[in-house]
Amino acid sequence: MTRINVSPYADALWKGVGGHFDSFSEIIYEFIDNIISNYDKNKSMIRAAIINIEPVNTTNTIRVKIEDCGSGIENIEAALRLGDTSNRQTPLNEHGFGFKHALASANPENNRWIIYTRTEADLSNGQYKVVKAPYDFSIEEEIVSITTSPWPGRLNGSGTMFEFECSRELFNTLIQDRRGNPGVHKCLELLSWDLGYVYSNIIKEGRIALTILSSTVNYNSPVAAITPxxxxxxxxxxxxxxxxxxxxxxxxxxxxxxxxxxxxxxxxxxxxxxxxxxxxxxxxxxxxxxxxxxxxxxxxxxxxxxxxxxxxxxxxxxxxxxxxxxxxxxxxxxxxxxxxxxxxxxxxMPEPPEKLSKEFSERELVKKLKEEKERHTRAVDKHIDNEFEVFRIRQTPVRVDLYVYDGTEVVLYEAKKGSADMKAFYQLLMYWDGAVDDEIEPSEGVLLAESFADGVVNLIEDFNNKTDAKGNRYKFVCKTWTEEGINF
Ligand SMILES: Nc1ncnc2c1ncn2[C@@H]1O[C@H](COP(=O)(O)OP(=O)(O)OP(=O)(O)O)[C@@H](O)[C@H]1O
Ligand SMILES: [Mg+2]
The missing domain is CATH 3.30.230 (Ribosomal Protein S5; domain 2)
Structure with missing residues (x-):
């Protein structure tokens, strides 16, 4: 038996590892995931991260630098090894492929990427470490002294900075639905929305403070959470x-x-x-x-x-x-x-709702009121009903929002979630007349709403001086949900 060597060519592997992402934003997420993971793991006090993006006119490419002030990469060797999960810090580090995938997708030519990193120990030794393209099975890790070459980023203390170049075409994937050559400034705004959306909860919880920066196009803005x-x-x-x-x-x-x-x-x-x-x-x-x-x-x-x-x-x-x-x-x-x-x-939620929640909640509020009434009405012969109908003898019944019989009196309700207008009052009037038509004698009609449109209260007062078909005086009142003990 002979052993055959099937280890891949590093350059071909790099090309194969790339191309997993549909958009520029997805590439950026890989670096941000790692930064959040590092901050969460260390319970960091300062959680800044800067995404610096500058167009490079001579090559028609985009230069990206992503810098954090985390604890630095402890074990660069493991970090660079594809599929190595030994350095996982939180569940945000999952497969051991993230930033390699991202770099290979951004720079399939495998010639323009650099990683700068320094741990607390590096910092006190006045040094940082550098690893740069091309990706290979043995890569040189350079140790640089800050006296010969200062830290290339903007943040002090320990931390990491990934730098790479990508094509303008890849960058333009930020604009999915537009033709032509969109401006870098607009693209950065779109990137900010994508980041604000993907990390909304994390940003709100203060687990990362992201800033996007570009001196070329004069963009400098923190990433805000995008929420519904x-x-x-x-x-x-x-x-x-x-x-x-x-x-x-x-x-x-x-x-x-x-x-x-x-x-x-x-x-x-x-x-x-x-x-x-x-x-x-x-x-x-x-x-x-x-x-x-x-x-x-x-x-x-x-x-x-x-x-x-x-x-x-x-x-x-x-x-x-x-x-x-x-x-x-x-x-x-x-x-x-x-x-x-x-x-x-x-x-x-057995079905996705087709109805708007507003319609839904009005019914729901009436249901709550019904429950309240049931709780507070003692009479054994009480009847509280949100399906009650009037005009039954006319064969075309109309449903009353709420019918309450407390053992002595019948009260009819017309309920509006927001403001009650003239139409709402006339609906209540219709319930009353319909009940009378069915030989029921209501004692009170309640117009229940959060507020009442101009003129409604006056109109009701006028009606309270009139009598219904049976010769009984109408008795309408306006009540708010809060007065009925329902808060929303
Ligand atoms: N900004 C950073 N600061 C500190 N450590 C980092 C940073 N970025 C990467 N690392 C280290 O490098 C390792 C490899 O990162 P990479 O994104 O390639 O894979 P991963 O995060 O482990 O898994 P995944 O495939 O799910 O992203 C991480 O587990 C982490 O230990
Ligand atoms: Mg990762």
Whole structure:
């Protein structure tokens, strides 16, 4: 038997490792994941990171520098080894491929990338380490003294800076839907929105403070979290619970609701077909969005545009979390943990809602009021009903928002979530007349709303001087939800 050597050519491997990403942003995420991981692991006090992007006119490329003030790369050898996971710091370090994938995608020529890093020990020795292209199976690690060549970045203390060049075409993937040669400034704004979206929770929690900087195009701006603008919530609304995914307990933060179009980023949370559905995050980092078919088995449709569900799976144990693809731009559909998550989402919300949450909550509020009334009414012969109908003898019944018989009197309710207008009052009047028509004698009609439009109260007073078809005086009153003990 002879042993044959099948080790790959480093250059070919580099080319093969690259090309995993569809967009420039995805490349940047790999570096940011590592920085957040390092800050989380060390519980760092200062969590700045600078993304510096400058066009290089002579070569029509873009030079990117990503710098942090973390603890530096302890073991550069392991960090550079493909698939080496021995240096994992948090679940954000998963496969041992991240930055190598990213560098190889950005610079397939394998000639323009450099890593500068210094640990606390390097810092006190007045030195930093440098590793640069080309990627090979043995790479030189240079130790540079700051007296001969100062730290090339902007941040003091320990930390790491990745520097690479990529093609303008790759950079332009930031603009997915525009032709021509978009300006660098615009691209940076789009990058900022992408980062603000993917890391929204992490930015809000203060786990990283990102800045994008370009002196060439005069851009200097912190990355703000991009979050949905909610207009209302659907059951089970929002909260945090413990759930078992494939037998492992994780915390799940969730929020189900209706959104309006985001007015900061024109690309995210737009209340359209490509930004609605279920969004899954792991420890705050976005993994997958726009899920509908995988969870509910329904086709994408604009009737769901308003609907967003957010689920954030939280655990420090990487084995408890769904596995991502090696290029992290998505989760592996078919993962048992993910299937358990989808099953849970479907059991709390069996169908994605077609109705707007506003319509929904008015009904819901009436249901709450009904429960209140049931609790507070003692009479054994009470009848409290949100399905009660009048005009029954006319064959075309009309449903009353709420009918309350407390053993002595009948009270009819017309409920409006917001402001009650003339139409709302006339609806109440119709309930009254319809009840009288059915031989019921109401004692009171309540117009229930958050507020009352001009003139409504006066109109009601006028009507209270009139009599109904039976010759009884109308008795209408305006009440707010708070007066009825319902707060929302
Ligand atoms: N900015 C950084 N500061 C400190 N250590 C870092 C930094 N970037 C990378 N590292 C180290 O390099 C290792 C390799 O990073 P890389 O992104 O290639 O893989 P990974 O994060 O382990 O896994 P994944 O494939 O999921 O990204 C990391 O585990 C981490 O130990
Ligand atoms: Mg990584």
């Amino acid at each position: 603008d909610w207009v209302g919530l659907y059951d089970p609304k929002e909260g945090k619970i413990k759930k078992s995914l494939d037998g492992n307990d994780v915390d799940i933060e969730f929020k189900f609701g209706e959104i309006k179009a985001n007015d900061i980023s024109s690309r995210h949370y737009q209340r359209n077909m490509s930004t609605s559905g279920l969004e899954v995050r792991i420890n705050g980092r976005l993994l997958e969005s726009n899920l509908l078919t995988d969870v509910w088995g329904v086709e994408q449709h604009n009737k769901y545009n308003h609907f967003l569900a957010q689920v954030n799976i939280i655990s420090n144990n990487p084995d408890y979390l769904p596995k991502t693809r090696t290029s992290k731009n998505g989760i592996r559909i078919g993962d048992k943990k993910l299937l358990d998550l989808f099953r849970w989402v479907k059991s709390v």
